Amino acid sequence: MERKWWKEAVFYQIYPQSFYDANGDGIGDLQGIMEKIPYLKELGITALWICPFYCSPLVDNGYDISDYYAVNSEFGSIEDARELLKCANENGIRVILDLVINHTSDQHPWFQEACADKESKYRDYYIFREDVSRLSQLRSNFGGSTWTQIRDGSWYFHTFAKEQPDLNWENKVLRKELYTMINWWLRQGVSGFRLDAITYIQKDMSFPPVEPDGPDGLCDVMKHCLNVPGIEEKLLEMRRETYGRGDFVTVAEAPGVPAEKLEAYIGENGFFSMIFDFSYTDIDIWIGEAWAKPKKWSVEEFKENLFRNQRLVRETGWAANYLENHDQPRSINKYFAGVEKEQMEKYADTMAKALGTLFFFLRGTPFIYQGEELGMRNTVFSTMEEVNDVNSRGQYERALLEGYTEEEAFEAVNRRSRDHARCPMQWNDNVNFGFSTEKPWIACNRICSKQTVERESQDKQSVLSYYKKMIRLRNHSPYAETFVYGDLIEVVYGNYELLAPCDEALFLYTRTLGHEKLLIICNFTDKQAALPECIDIAALEQAQILISNYEEGARSVIRPYEAVVYKLDF
Numbered sequence: 001m002e003r004k005w006w007k008e009a010v011f012y013q014i015y016p017q018s019f020y021d022a023n024g025d026g027i028g029d030l031q032g033i034m035e036k037i038p039y040l041k042e043l044g045i046t047a048l049w050i051c052p053f054y055c056s057p058l059v060d061n062g063y064d065i066s067d068y069y070a071v072n073s074e075f076g077s078i079e080d081a082r083e084l085l086k087c088a089n090e091n092g093i094r095v096i097l098d099l100v101i102n103h104t105s106d107q108h109p110w111f112q113e114a115c116a117d118k119e120s121k122y123r124d125y126y127i128f129r130e131d132v133s134r135l136s137q138l139r140s141n142f143g144g145s146t147w148t149q150i151r152d153g154s155w156y157f158h159t160f161a162k163e164q165p166d167l168n169w170e171n172k173v174l175r176k177e178l179y180t181m182i183n184w185w186l187r188q189g190v191s192g193f194r195l196d197a198i199t200y201i202q203k204d205m206s207f208p209p210v211e212p213d214g215p216d217g218l219c220d221v222m223k224h225c226l227n228v229p230g231i232e233e234k235l236l237e238m239r240r241e242t243y244g245r246g247d248f249v250t251v252a253e254a255p256g257v258p259a260e261k262l263e264a265y266i267g268e269n270g271f272f273s274m275i276f277d278f279s280y281t282d283i284d285i286w287i288g289e290a291w292a293k294p295k296k297w298s299v300e301e302f303k304e305n306l307f308r309n310q311r312l313v314r315e316t317g318w319a320a321n322y323l324e325n326h327d328q329p330r331s332i333n334k335y336f337a338g339v340e341k342e343q344m345e346k347y348a349d350t351m352a353k354a355l356g357t358l359f360f361f362l363r364g365t366p367f368i369y370q371g372e373e374l375g376m377r378n379t380v381f382s383t384m385e386e387v388n389d390v391n392s393r394g395q396y397e398r399a400l401l402e403g404y405t406e407e408e409a410f411e412a413v414n415r416r417s418r419d420h421a422r423c424p425m426q427w428n429d430n431v432n433f434g435f436s437t438e439k440p441w442i443a444c445n446r447i448c449s450k451q452t453v454e455r456e457s458q459d460k461q462s463v464l465s466y467y468k469k470m471i472r473l474r475n476h477s478p479y480a481e482t483f484v485y486g487d488l489i490e491v492v493y494g495n496y497e498l499l500a501p502c503d504e505a506l507f508l509y510t511r512t513l514g515h516e517k518l519l520i521i522c523n524f525t526d527k528q529a530a531l532p533e534c535i536d537i538a539a540l541e542q543a544q545i546l547i548s549n550y551e552e553g554a555r556s557v558i559r560p561y562e563a564v565v566y567k568l569d570f
């Protein structure tokens with residue numbers, strides 16, 4: 001197994017507008033991130049993924065870029081970006097940025113020129129058609145058609161909001177401009193990129209008519225514009241022209257990459273270092289369907305998806321493991337959705353630690369999303385006016401159009417909104433949780449008043465203290481090598497087959513390297529669970545407990561939401 005800095009890294013994802021507001025205007029900024037570097041260092045993380053802070057009208061919170069070379073003035077300046085990169089690097093923290101190159105903002109000068117002048121060279125940077133009546137009628141990811149008409153009567157294509165026109169990747173000059181921009185950022189000291197929506201860049205430019213799949217007469221864009229054949233050459237070219245030239249890391253948002261293509265994506269000479277898998281984080285929704293459409297899922301299915309991904313990636317490369325990100329509700333609410341309020345209050349911290357344990361010690365690089373280390377839970381919205389997220393608003397409209405009631409539509413938003421993860425980071429008990437002295441751009445969380453960095457730093461039993469311990473174990477303990485490079489084996493399923501019947505509630509896996517074997521056990525339910533027969537209980541009695549979310553770690557019976565990591569002796 002080839003050693004790489006990014007395999008050993010623990011990533012922390014920052015949503016800059018919600019992290020820390022240093023200049024007191026109600027929105028987070030780069031200076032704010034810089035001021036919190038000591039916190040990040042103390043936490044133990046070694047790399048940051050910072051979401052977009054480029055110039056943007058913020059229709060999709062920065063995923064609509066109007067200038068790739070400049071920083072949105074609300075976040076700071078390009079000098080601040082350079083200083084932040086320097087400061088992070090000096091503190092042993094690498095930084096990767098979000099690369100949003102499937103689309104730009106409609107305010108980008110390229111698009112403005114393209115609309116103003118049909119003859120402009122920028123017209124072909126985007127996907128324009130004079131008449132779309134006989135072309136694919138697709139539903140964009142945020143609802144409504146992918147085609148929007150401009151003043152001159154022509155139409156442009158957008159996979160996401162209408163303010164996010166898709167770039168035309170068939171245009172070589174455009175591709176070259178993008179590569180120049182990527183290389184420029186690499187020269188500024190970034191260590192790589194998270195690639196946004198990258199599996200959408202290839203389209204069938206003939207846009208053949210398709211069958212509608214909803215009452216709006218449209219068909220899901222994902223069904224026709226994701227991983228379209230021909231994408232491989234473009235991804236290879238980009239790698240060759242940019243980050244493939246150095247020791248950089250790339251992690252791609254690439255849903256739906258089929259198993260047989262994984263080698264090409266993340267194999268030895270793959271397009272990327274890692275890709276994010278969505279099979280377990282989107283387990284609670286039907287892909288491409290309205291959030292309002294109910295979906296039941298079982299722990300068994302979750303387990304299967306999680307370990308299937310581990311199995312597949314094991315054959316080819318390296319996983320990017322995550323519980324949360326800026327597009328997801330908080331993980332406790334998602335994975336423990338049916339739990340009664342009282343139980344939730346009682347066990348929330350235990351659950352947060354159990355989820356953390358389950359994910360953190362999987363084979364691959366862990367990504368922690370801001371606030372996850374505090375055990376943050378979803379907030380509650382009382383009206384749609386409080387919801388900022390463009391996707392949530394689109395989902396609400398779509399649900400109504402599909403015949404759901406307002407209550408059902410709103411319930412779905414409250415359950416799934418991306419705003420849950422975007423509430424301000426909670427630093428202390430001051431006004432706005434110390435995030436800003438001004439009214440924040442988005443309301444603070446209404447549920448988690450106790451989850452602050454200051455409180456949890458002083459509490460040895462807190463979720464934050466637990467995360468620090470997990471990070472130390474993975475990176476700075478005698479077991480670090482095994483946690484990072486060890487093989488992962490599902491105890492009950494082996495790698496491929498069922499070895500022993502096991503309580504559905506239990507997740508069990510080992511990490512092994514040479515003579516070292518670590519056993520990770522998590523109970524996903526509020527019921528006690530017995531260990532399967534294949535576990536040698538007598539050996540466990542003797543084994544050392546490396547970390548546990550109960551004061552006295554488990555032995556033969558695993559308590560509600562219990563998580564424990566053992567060092568087994570051979």
Ligand code: NOJ
Binds near residue numbers: 063064160197253326
């Ligand atoms: C995926 C990003 O994670 C999300 O936040 C964004 O809205 C879309 N891509 C469009 O860029």
